[in-house]
Amino acid sequence: MHLFELTRTLIDIESITGNELAVGHFVHNYLAELAGRFDGTVERIEVEPNRYNVLACFGEPKVTLSTHLDTVPPFIPSREDEEFIWGRGACDVKGIIASMLHAAERVLSEGGRGLALLFVVGEERNSAGAYHMAKLPRGSQYLINGEPTECKLALGSKGALRYEVTAHGRMAHSAYPELGESAIDKLLDALEAMRRIALPTDQVLGPSTMNIGIIQGGRAPNVISDFAKAEILIRLVDDGEATKAAVQKACEGRAEAVEVLCLPAIHMEAVEGIETSVVSYTTDIPAFGGAWGRPLLLGPGTIHVAHTSEERVPKRELEAAVELYALMVRRLLSA
Numbered sequence: 001m002h003l004f005e006l007t008r009t010l011i012d013i014e015s016i017t018g019n020e021l022a023v024g025h026f027v028h029n030y031l032a033e034l035a036g037r038f039d040g041t042v043e044r045i046e047v048e049p050n051r052y053n054v055l056a057c058f059g060e061p062k063v064t065l066s067t068h069l070d071t072v073p074p075f076i077p078s079r080e081d082e083e084f085i086w087g088r089g090a091c092d093v094k095g096i097i098a099s100m101l102h103a104a105e106r107v108l109s110e111g112g113r114g115l116a117l118l119f120v121v122g123e124e125r126n127s128a129g130a131y132h133m134a135k136l137p138r139g140s141q142y143l144i145n146g147e148p149t150e151c152k153l154a155l156g157s158k159g160a161l162r163y164e165v166t167a168h169g170r171m172a173h174s175a176y177p178e179l180g181e182s183a184i185d186k187l188l189d190a191l192e193a194m195r196r197i198a199l200p201t202d203q204v205l206g207p208s209t210m211n212i213g214i215i216q217g218g219r220a221p222n223v224i225s226d227f228a229k230a231e232i233l234i235r236l237v238d239d240g241e242a243t244k245a246a247v248q249k250a251c252e253g254r255a256e257a258v259e260v261l262c263l264p265a266i267h268m269e270a271v272e273g274i275e276t277s278v279v280s281y282t283t284d285i286p287a288f289g290g291a292w293g294r295p296l297l298l299g300p301g302t303i304h305v306a307h308t309s310e311e312r313v314p315k316r317e318l319e320a321a322v323e324l325y326a327l328m329v330r331r332l333l334s335a
Contacts, residue, residue: 003319003322004085004315004318006101007078007094007098007313009026010026010027010094010095010097011076011087011088011089011090011094012077012087014075015069015070015089016075017121017124018051018122018125019070020051020069020121023069024044024052024054024119027054027097027119028042028054031054031101031117034056034104034105034108035058038108038109040058041056041057042055042056043056045133047128047129048128051121051128051129053120053132053133054069054118055119055133055138056117057116057138059115060114060139061114061116061138061139061140062114062115062139063116063328063329064115064118064140064143064292064293065100065104065115065144066117066118066119066143066144066284067123067145067146067147067284068119068120068123068124068129068284069093069097069120069121069129070121070123070124071088071124072088072092072307074088075088076309078090083315084312084313084314085313085318086310087312088311090312091148091312091313092303092306092307092311093146093147095313095321096147096300096321097119097146098318099146099299099300099322099325100325102322103322103323103325103329104329106326107329112330112333113333114333116138126261127284127287129284130284130287133292134287134288134291137292140293141293141294142293142296144297144328144329145283145284145295145296145297145298146297146298147279147281147297147299147303148299148300149299149303150277150301150302151298151299151320152274152276152277152298153275153276153296153298154268154278155269155276155277156205156265157205157265157268157279157281158205158208158236158237158265158279158280159237159238159239159263160234160235161233161234161236161262161263162231162232162260163231163247163258164232164257165190165191165230165232165255165256165257165258166187166227166229166258167183167184167187167190167227167254167255169183169185169224169225169226170224170226171219171223171226172223172224174221174222174224175222179224181226183217183226183228184228186255187217190251190254190257191215191232193254194210194250195212196250197246197247197250200242202237202265205265205278205280209235209280211232211235215229215230216228235280236263236265239265240264244262263282263286266295269294271296271328271331274328279297280303296328298325300314300321301313
């Protein structure tokens with residue numbers, strides 16, 4: 001299947017996190033055809049019911065091409081023009097899957113061995129697929145992870161620290177607030193204290209940042225709230241330990257902060273001849289925990305349009321990614 005056709009076919013298989021089954025079937029069947037031609041193996045590795053990772057090996061793995069199968073909502077079908085392919089997952093991450101499949105076929109047709117392809121579920125929510133594979137290493141020495149980097153090799157990526165912050169109070173009629181205890185007031189005080197935390201900065205990755213993404217709570221405008229909740233995401237530039245302590249202190253006596261996810265920041269290495277950058281988002285790399293080898297991060301498209309209604313990937317970058325993935329695999333196989 002042509003690179004652009006394959007990208008559009010993948011986009012048009014809805015795979016919002018938790019619903020990766022159909023795209024997993026498609027990728028498995030595609031890899032099974034490659035395995036039949038190039039003496040490889042392909043397997044489904046169940047993560048939970050109706051959700052599985054897909055792994056193909058061609059010889060004993062030394063280099064692994066990997067990215068995720070899921071996308072964020074809502075589903076947006078594909079379209080294309082002269083310059084771009086559009087749709088949900090165009091750059092994050094269906095175009096990357098297509099580029100990796102084409103690069104692998106190219107390396108294999110040249111006689112390359114020691115290559116694996118690993119596609120995992122759940123990156124957009126909790127990296128469930130990558131955490132599962134961290135327990136099942138196959139000896140790979142290098143992990144080339146795919147995320148939109150504009151075809152530049154990322155020297156580092158920020159981590160992620162996610163919290164659910166919950167406050168409890170006591171309901172009362174709003175005409176008599178002294179008879180109640182507002183959970184919303186408590187939550188607002190906790191969030192304000194969190195916003196005053198002095199977050200760290202890294203020379204390469206830049207500043208750590210915080211986003212209050214969701215706030216929920218209350219019963220009615222004339223009722224003192226007995227419950228309120230917020231979801232927070234902090235982009236880490238270190239291991240997060242100092243920030244965790246600061247969050248707990250900010251919430252003390254006001255609300256309960258429950259850690260949902262913590263992925264540390266990652267520093268990576270360069271490959272001679274490939275342009276480099278630094279990215280502020282988080283990937284599956286920390287969840288793999290080094291079990292699949294030393295990490296490298298590269299992919300077509302820009303993160304600035306990922307997760308938006310305008311998501312797209314330049315066709316020229318899809319083609320460039322095939323060349324770059326093949327080049328990196330060749331170099332690492334011969335290292």
